[in-house]
Amino acid sequence: MAVVCHGHQRLDQHSPPRLALLPMSSAASDHELFMKQAIRLATENPDAPFAALLVNRKSGDIVATGINQSSTNPTLHGEIAAIHDFAQRSGEGWNELTLYSTAEPCCMCQGAILWAGIREVFFGASISDLIRIGWKQIDIPAQEVVHRSWKPELTIHGGVLAEDCKQLFRDAISDRRR
Amino acid sequence: MAVVCHGHQRLDQHSPPRLALLPMSSAASDHELFMKQAIRLATENPDAPFAALLVNRKSGDIVATGINQSSTNPTLHGEIAAIHDFAQRSGEGWNELTLYSTAEPCCMCQGAILWAGIREVFFGASISDLIRIGWKQIDIPAQEVVHRSWKPELTIHGGVLAEDCKQLFRDAISDRRR
Numbered sequence: 001m002a003v004v005c006h007g008h009q010r011l012d013q014h015s016p017p018r019l020a021l022l023p024m025s026s027a028a029s030d031h032e033l034f035m036k037q038a039i040r041l042a043t044e045n046p047d048a049p050f051a052a053l054l055v056n057r058k059s060g061d062i063v064a065t066g067i068n069q070s071s072t073n074p075t076l077h078g079e080i081a082a083i084h085d086f087a088q089r090s091g092e093g094w095n096e097l098t099l100y101s102t103a104e105p106c107c108m109c110q111g112a113i114l115w116a117g118i119r120e121v122f123f124g125a126s127i128s129d130l131i132r133i134g135w136k137q138i139d140i141p142a143q144e145v146v147h148r149s150w151k152p153e154l155t156i157h158g159g160v161l162a163e164d165c166k167q168l169f170r171d172a173i174s175d176r177r178r
Numbered sequence: 179m180a181v182v183c184h185g186h187q188r189l190d191q192h193s194p195p196r197l198a199l200l201p202m203s204s205a206a207s208d209h210e211l212f213m214k215q216a217i218r219l220a221t222e223n224p225d226a227p228f229a230a231l232l233v234n235r236k237s238g239d240i241v242a243t244g245i246n247q248s249s250t251n252p253t254l255h256g257e258i259a260a261i262h263d264f265a266q267r268s269g270e271g272w273n274e275l276t277l278y279s280t281a282e283p284c285c286m287c288q289g290a291i292l293w294a295g296i297r298e299v300f301f302g303a304s305i306s307d308l309i310r311i312g313w314k315q316i317d318i319p320a321q322e323v324v325h326r327s328w329k330p331e332l333t334i335h336g337g338v339l340a341e342d343c344k345q346l347f348r349d350a351i352s353d354r355r356r
Contacts, residue, residue, distance in 0.1 A: 073265040074272070074294035080253055087251040094252070107323055108289025111316055115286065116252040138289055138327040140318070145285060149316040 031122050034062070034100045035161045039124070041067055042078070042102045042168055046175065049168040052078035052101040054086050056093070057120070063097065064089060078102070079109035083116055095119050102165045103130060104158060106138050110145040114152065122157045124165025133166065134173045209300050212240070212278045213339045217302070219245055220256070220280045220346055224353065227346040230256035230279040232264050234271070235298070241275070242267060256280070257287035261294055273297050280343045281308060282336060284316050288323040292330065300335045302343025311344065312351045 034055055042051035050068040055061065066081025076084075079101055086097070094117040099105075104123045105113060113121060121142065131137050146154050212233055220229035223245050232242040244259025254262075257279055264275070272295040277283075282301045283291060291299060299320065309315050321334050 070293065072269070073262065075253070075258055075261055075265075075290045077293075083253055084251065087253075091250070106289055107285040107318065108287075108293065111284055111286025111289065112253045114316065115248065115255075136328045138292065138323060140285070140323065140326050145316060145318065148318050150314045 030060075031100070031157070031160055034098075035102075035122065035124060035165075037062065038078075038100045038102050039161065039164055039168065041065055045069075047071075047172055049172055050078040050101070050103050052082040052099055054082050054118070055098045055100065056096050057098050058096055075108065077106065077109050079105050080112055083112055083118075098122065100160075102168060103127075105142045105145075107140045107142075107145050108138075110142040113142075114146065114149050114154065117152070119152070119154050120157075121154070122160045124160055124162050125169055126158055126162075129162070129166050130169060133169050135169060208238075209278070209335070209338055212276075213280075213300065213302060213343075215240065216256075216278045216280050217339065217342055217346065219243055223247075225249075225350055227350055228256040228279070228281050230260040230277055232260050232296070233276045233278065234274050235276050236274055253286065255284065255287050257283050258290055261290055261296075276300065278338075280346060281305075283320045283323075285318045285320075285323050286316075288320040291320075292324065292327050292332065295330070297330070297332050298335075299332070300338045302338055302340050303347055304336055304340075307340070307344050308347060311347050313347060 034053055038051050038053050042049035045067050048068040048070060052066045053062050054064040056063050064082045064086035066078045066085055068078050069076040069081060079099060097118045098120040099113060099118050101123045102125065104126045105121065127137050127139060127141060131139065143156050146156065212231055216229050216231050220227035226246040226248060228246040230244045231240050233239065234241050242260045242264035244256045244263055246256050247254035247259060257277060260277065275296045276298040277291060277296050279301045280303065282304045283299065305315050305317060305319060309317065324332050324334065
C-alpha cells in the first residue's frame, strides 16, 4: 500500500512502496482546496471541529459532508456522518470516493471507511497531534487499521494543511478551559 | 481492566486483574439468555448474522437492538445499529448499559462502544473464529482497542454461547457457496 505523507509526517515509512491503483487526477493544491472546505465545515462545530467531505474522484464533486455531532449520537464523528450522508443520497460507487477529514480517522471511522470500500483518505491533524494537544483518542493509526484488514487498495495521506487543522483543535481545547 | 473469558478463550491473559467497578447482578445464565436473544435477532439476517442488544444492567431490560444492515449502509453492523437505536430512544445512561453481540466487535464497533461510554460487552464468536470460518475481518481484538484508548472501566467477556454463534456464521458462509 502506498502511503503518501505531506509535511513532516511519516505514517508508515517501513511499508513497501506500491503504486495506488486509482488515477490521481487532482494536483496537490486541489487536495488543499478540499481540505479548506473541510476546515470551513469544521468551524460550524467549534467545540469538536472534526469534519469530513466525500469527493467523487472522477467528477471532482463534493458528494457528501459530515460534521461531528457526537453530542447527540456518539458514533457521529465527521467521517461517519459523511458516510451516512452519502449512503442516504446514493450509496453507490464507494470506490470512486476520496475522503477528506480535518483529523486522522479513529479506528471507528477508519473501520467504517474500510467497510464502505472508500479507497483514498486525506487528513490534516494526526491522532498523535490530537493526543499532544490534549484530545482523548484511541491511539491506533488509520494506516494500522488498514494493514490489519484484508488489505484493500486504500491510500492514506496525512498532514494536509496540518497546521491549520491543528489550530482548530488547539482553539477548541483553549475555549473549553476558559 | 478485568477481562473475563468463557469457554476456551483467553482474551488478554497478561492484563493485570482488576475488579469491574460496576455491580454484576446477573448470573452467567442471564448472559446466556441475553445472548440467545441476540442469536434469535441475528437469524433475521441469515446472510450476515451479526446482531446486538443493549441491556440496562440495573433494570435488566433490553433497551435497544440492532441487526446488521450493512447492505444499505456500510456502518450498520449490529452494534452500531443498536447504538443508533438507543441514541434515538433515549441517549442517556450509556454507562449503565451492557452490550451483547453474536460476534466480537470489530474496531469500528468497539470504537463506537468506547466513544458511547458503554462499560460492558459480552460476545459469542471471536474475530479469530470469524476469520477461520472465512469472514473478511479487521484483525484487531476488541480488547486491544480498549487497551490503546484512554482505558475506561470497560470489561469484555468473550465466548458466550460461542458454538451457537459460530454455527450461525458457518451456515451463512455455506449458504453463500451453495
